Every structure is written in C-alpha cells, then in structure tokens.
Amino acid sequence: MRRLPILLACIGLASCAPGEDRPFNATEEARRAADAAQQQAATPDPEQTEADTEVGTWTKGAMVAAADPRAVEAGLEMLRQGGSAIDAAIAVHAVLGLVEPQSSGIGGGAFMVYYDRAADEITVFDGREIAPASTTPDHFMKDGKPLGFLEAWQSGKAVGVPGQIALYKTSHEAAGQLDWATLFQPAIKLAEDGFEVTPRLAGLLANPRLRGAVRLDDLPASAEYFYPNGEPLPVGFIRTNPDYAATLSAIAESGPSAFYEGEIAQAIVDAVNGDANPGEMSLKDLADYSVKIRPALCGDRTDGFRICSAPPPSSGGVTQNMIMGLYDLLEPTEEAEMTEENYLKAFIDAQRLAYADRDHYVADADFVTVPATDLINPAYLRVRAEEAFAPDETTYPGDPGLALGREPVRPLWGEDATEHGPGTTHVSIVDADGNAVSMTATVEAAFGSSIMVKGFMLNNELTDFSREPTKGTKPVANAPGPKKRPRSSMSPTIVFDPAGDLFMVTGSPGGNSIVAYVSKTLVGVLEWGKSAQEAIDLPNIIARGDTVGVEIDRPGGMEAADALRELGYNVEEREGENSGLHVIIVREDGLEGGADPRREGIAKVLE
Ligand code: DON
Numbered sequence: 001m002r003r004l005p006i007l008l009a010c011i012g013l014a015s016c017a018p019g020e021d022r023p024f025n026a027t028e029e030a031r032r033a034a035d036a037a038q039q040q041a042a043t044p045d046p047e048q049t050e051a052d053t054e055v056g057t058w059t060k061g062a063m064v065a066a067a068d069p070r071a072v073e074a075g076l077e078m079l080r081q082g083g084s085a086i087d088a089a090i091a092v093h094a095v096l097g098l099v100e101p102q103s104s105g106i107g108g109g110a111f112m113v114y115y116d117r118a119a120d121e122i123t124v125f126d127g128r129e130i131a132p133a134s135t136t137p138d139h140f141m142k143d144g145k146p147l148g149f150l151e152a153w154q155s156g157k158a159v160g161v162p163g164q165i166a167l168y169k170t171s172h173e174a175a176g177q178l179d180w181a182t183l184f185q186p187a188i189k190l191a192e193d194g195f196e197v198t199p200r201l202a203g204l205l206a207n208p209r210l211r212g213a214v215r216l217d218d219l220p221a222s223a224e225y226f227y228p229n230g231e232p233l234p235v236g237f238i239r240t241n242p243d244y245a246a247t248l249s250a251i252a253e254s255g256p257s258a259f260y261e262g263e264i265a266q267a268i269v270d271a272v273n274g275d276a277n278p279g280e281m282s283l284k285d286l287a288d289y290s291v292k293i294r295p296a297l298c299g300d301r302t303d304g305f306r307i308c309s310a311p312p313p314s315s316g317g318v319t320q321n322m323i324m325g326l327y328d329l330l331e332p333t334e335e336a337e338m339t340e341e342n343y344l345k346a347f348i349d350a351q352r353l354a355y356a357d358r359d360h361y362v363a364d365a366d367f368v369t370v371p372a373t374d375l376i377n378p379a380y381l382r383v384r385a386e387e388a389f390a391p392d393e394t395t396y397p398g399d400p401g402l403a404l405g406r407e408p409v410r411p412l413w414g415e416d417a418t419e420h421g422p423g424t425t426h427v428s429i430v431d432a433d434g435n436a437v438s439m440t441a442t443v444e445a446a447f448g449s450s451i452m453v454k455g456f457m458l459n460n461e462l463t464d465f466s467r468e469p470t471k472g473t474k475p476v477a478n479a480p481g482p483k484k485r486p487r488s489s490m491s492p493t494i495v496f497d498p499a500g501d502l503f504m505v506t507g508s509p510g511g512n513s514i515v516a517y518v519s520k521t522l523v524g525v526l527e528w529g530k531s532a533q534e535a536i537d538l539p540n541i542i543a544r545g546d547t548v549g550v551e552i553d554r555p556g557g558m559e560a561a562d563a564l565r566e567l568g569y570n571v572e573e574r575e576g577e578n579s580g581l582h583v584i585i586v587r588e589d590g591l592e593g594g595a596d597p598r599r600e601g602i603a604k605v606l607e
Contacts, residue, residue: 060590064603084176093164126167323354504522
C-alpha cells in the first residue's frame with residue numbers, strides 16, 4: 001500500500017511511531033493540560049480561598065484570524081482601543097462585507113459562538129436568516145416538481161430575512177466594550193476611500209462559469225457596481241461603495257432599526273418582491289427578526305477535551321462532536337493495524353456516519369424535533385460505530401431512539417434532499433482577556449442572490465432548505481416553513497482543554513463540506529499533533545454519501561486518493577476546494593494562528 005508521507009502528522013515522526021508508549025490521540029500540550037488538571041483534582045489545597053478559584057489574568061495575548069488583512073486590521077484596531085472579541089468581530093465583519101462581498105455581509109446571517117472567560121460561559125448567537133411568515137413547505141415547488149437549483153438559487157424567493165445586524169446588536173449588548181458607532185468606522189472609511197479589489201474577487205467576477213450561473217451582470221445595481229462599463233472589476237481596482245458607507249453610517253447612528261425599519265427595509269422588500277422570480281417578504285418580517293441566544297452544543301471527549309459548536313439549526317455541534325467521538329471508537333487499537341491508512345480510514349468512516357445522520361435529522365429545532373444530544377451521546381456513538389459500512393456502500397442514517405432503548409426516530413422523516421453552492425467566511429478571535437469568538441457568516445451562494453441593495457448583497461439562504469418538502473409520504477425535517485431557519489453546515493467551534501481552559505477556535509466556509517473541513521482541523525490538531533497551519537494545509541477530504549472527495553491539488557492529496565481507492569472507497573478527485581479555515585490555538589507560550597492558503601486571509605497577533 002502506498003505511504004502517506006504528508007497527510008498525517010505522525011507519519012515520519014519517530015515520536016508517533018505505532019507501538020510507542022504514548023497515547024496517540026493527544027498532543028504534548030494537551031497531555032500537559034490533562035496531567036495538570038488530574039493533579040489538581042487529586043491534591044486539593046486546604047489553604048485555597050475563594051479568590052484563588054477566580055479566573056487568573058490572561059497572559060497569552062490576543063489574535064484575529066479572518067479572510068482579509070484589512071478586516072483583520074479593523075479587528076486589531078478595536079482590540080487596541082480596549083475592545084472585546086465581540087467588538088472586534090463586528091468591525092472585522094463589517095469590513096468583510098465590503099471587501100469580500102462574495103462571501104458574507106449585512107444582507108446575510110451568521111452563527112457566533114462566544115466564550116466569556118471571566119464568567120466561564122459559552123453562548124451561541126443565532127443570527128441565521130429566517131423564512132418570511134408567508135413561506136409554505138412547497139415554497140420551492142412548481143407544478144408538483146421542485147424548481148431547478150439555479151432557478152431557485154438566483155431568485156427573490158431564496159432571500160431570507162437577514163440576521164447579521166441583529167446579531168451584531170445582540171452580541172454587542174452582551175459583551176461589547178466599545179461604543180456601537182465605533183465598530184463601523186473602519187468599514188465606513190474604507191467604503192468611502194475605496195478598497196483594492198483582490199485577486200479572488202476579481203477572479204470570481206471574471207469567471208465564465210460563475211457568470212453563467214449567477215445574475216450579477218444582469219441586475220442593474222449589481223452590474224453597475226461589479227461590472228462598470230460592462231467589464232469585471234480588475235485586480236487592484238479601487239472600488240468605492242458610498243451606498244454601503246451610508247447604510248453603515250445609518251446603522252452606526254440609529255442602531256438596527258435603521259436596517260430593519262424605514263428606507264433600507266423598504267428597499268430590501270422591494271428588491272425581493274420585485275425580482276423576476278419574486279419572494280413574499282413584508283416589512284413586518286424584517287421588523288420582527290430576532291436573534292436567538294442558544295446554549296452551545298458541547299461534547300466531552302475521552303481525553304478530557306470539550307468541543308463546543310453551534311446547535312440546530314446548524315449542524316456544526318452535532319457533526320463535529322459525532323465525528324470526533326466516532327473517530328475515537330474507530331481508530332485502530334491493535335498495534336499491527338496502526339497504519340496511516342487506518343487512521344485516515346477512521347476519519348473517513350466517522351465522517352460518513354455523521355453526515356448521514358446530519359442530513360436526516362438536523363433542521364430548525366424550534367419547528368421539528370432534532371435528537372441533537374442523543375446523536376452525540378457516547379452510548380449512541382458506540383452503537384453507530386458498530387454499523388460499519390463497506391467503503392463502497394452508501395451510508396444511511398442511524399436511529400438514536402432505538403439505540404438508546406426508546407421509540408425509533410428514523411422513520412419520522414423522509415430522505416433529505418437539500419443541496420448547496422459556494423459564499424461564506426469564518427472569523428476567529430481571542431481578545432486580551434482571553435474571551436473568544438468563533439463566527440461563521442454567510443450569504444449562502446457566491447454573492448448570495450446577486451441582488452444588491454444599498455451597497456450590500458442579499459442572501460439566498462432559503463435554498464439551504466430542502467426544496468422538496470416531502471419524500472414519499474414523509475415530511476423532510478429541513479422543509480421550508482414560516483419563520484423557520486434553514487439548516488446550516490456552519491461549524492463555528494471552540495475547544496477547551498481538560499483543565500477547562502480555552503484551547504482552540506476554528507471554523508470555515510464551504511457549504512456542506514464545512515463539516516469535513518472543520519473536523520479536519522480538530523482531528524489534525526487533537527489527534528495527529530498538527531500545528532494550526534499544518535492542520536489547515538492538509539488536503540481536504542469530504543466523505544459524504546457514497547463518495548469520498550479528495551483534494552488532489554494540495555500536497556499529500558494524490559497519495560491520500562490512491563490509498564483510499566486501494567481501501568475500496570469510491571474516490572472523487574477534486575481540485576479548487578473552497579475551505580477558508582481560520583484557526584487559533586492557545587499554546588503554553590502564547591497564541592498560534594493559521595489561515596487558509598486557499599483564500600486570502602491572515603492570522604495576526606495584537607502587538
Ligand atoms: O449555512 C450553510 O451551511 C451554507 N449557507 C454555507 C454556504 C457556504 O459555506 C458557501 N461557501 N463557501
């Protein structure tokens with residue numbers, strides 16, 4: 001069998017050689033933290049006072065990792081002014097909406113996972129777009145058939161009520177330190193002065209495949225902005241966006257009401273309802289939007305690490321915890337089996353099982369019953385790990401109800417039929433007090449619905465619903481519904497070490513491949529001993545359904561594809577994978593960051 005010299009950290013490193021007397025699934029750092037925690041628990045200090053148990057001073061520094069250096073700089077500027085991770089995240093994201101309009105913006109939505117170190121609390125701000133109140137389950141059906149993907153995707157019907165500005169406000173009220181208006185100043189200035197168009201933005205605008213699929217050059221406001229004189233914006237062009245500056249200035253001055261009511265709200269409604277394939281959004285839909293504050297979905301690993309991510313309607317918390325839990329159960333235990341291929345196989349099979357469950361069960365838990373905690377229950381995972389599927393078999397969903405000795409739940413839902421395309425960004429931040437933000441924000445497709453209003457793009461997030469509301473006689477869990485939030489793959493994740501301290505902040509864009517991209521960083525760092533950057537650089541491998549997609553244009557990718565083919569998997573060789581991972585790891589001597597070379601981001605410490 002072909003060797004995988006690059007894929008796994010331990011390969012080629014004597015210290016990780018199979019059979020050596022050290023646990024494979026923990027890095028040095030992790031082991032030290034686990035030892036320290038164990039020691040602390042074993043030897044309580046009789047002299048300890050309450051003050052001793054208070055959280056100590058944070059000495060590791062601060063860092064921002066995001067998809068564009070100008071956005072990172074805006075975040076660092078907020079931190080310099082004494083701002084919190086949330087202040088920085090808002091400033092970063094307001095700039096991203098300008099310089100990376102293909103990925104996210106104030107016309108879209110996000111999930112933000114926030115760790116408050118002093119309170120030792122982790123909270124999720126769910127700023128996911130919602131379907132207008134008029135939405136029915138057959139929203140994307142016509143004459144008894146689902147609308148074609150592109151027809152649904154590029155339409156007013158696909159626009160959900162944006163949640164981003166409400167998320168800014170709710171999170172800022174919870175833990176902002178700076179003045180609300182301050183947060184928008186870097187983006188306003190850049191929009192007024194003009195920003196330099198990046199190779200990625202210019203490349204997308206000029207890409208004939210993208211131009212064929214989206215309507216950017218057909219819709220007047222978008223065409224005028226992105227194709228002045230009929231030509232796509234070139235690299236280095238200085239693009240001003242006075243409309244965006246005015247929109248942000250109004251929000252900075254008057255708060256979210258400037259967006260959800262009045263002139264901007266009216267412009268959104270007009271654009272959505274006046275589209276060639278119109279939606280039915282009302283001013284009330286916008287005025288009624290509210291962020292949901294939800295508990296994070298956290299799972300405890302056997303090595304003491306705790307993985308926290310977004311709960312339904314996101315599938316992040318379910319899938320990241322399922323994959324890591326299943327990996328533990330599937331990784332080789334016999335010395336003779338401890339080969340690179342078998343460690344990789346464990347990761348692939350964990351993904352296949354988790355994706356099948358996620359596809360079947362995860363939807364908006366405010367509308368349907370999602371067995372989220374059952375799916376990550378170790379007792380269920382033990383049963384699920386036994387349901388080994390041959391590499392060439394299609395995985396089907398498990399039944400956590402049956403496995404846990406209750407009523408079966410799998411028959412409740414028909415087979416999922418949700419599809420995805422590319423347009424999202426991820427921001428990871430640790431502030432000077434050790435608080436952390438992991439936020440993934442999206443407009444769904446590249447440039448969302450292609451509809452530009454007041455300097456920003458409107459999302460097409462409702463295509464994250466299953467277009468078919470039923471399969472056979474059964475409802476699909478992720479069918480459209482009034483005020484329902486479509487299922488998301490976004491997995492903004494924060495990991496804690498065995499002592500309960502912040503260890504890692506990670507997340508990525510990438511449609512339903514997000515699940516695989518983010519879990520690659522978890523398995524890479526927690527299991528294979530990689531650094532943040534090394535884990536990001538690993539080739540992406542997406543094991544969903546009956547194929548395993550392998551990114552062959554990155555080092556190690558072709559070797560992995562060959563090895564997986566030899567194991568019997570149906571390998572699909574892929575190029576141009578669209579991850580945008582931004583990772584921060586807390587190491588003993590400070591913060592270590594990594595940014596995805598597949599996009600244009602950086603990770604930078606606060607000097
Ligand atoms: O919420 C979701 O899962 C999708 N709307 C994300 C889309 C996406 O990541 C596109 N990526 N590049």
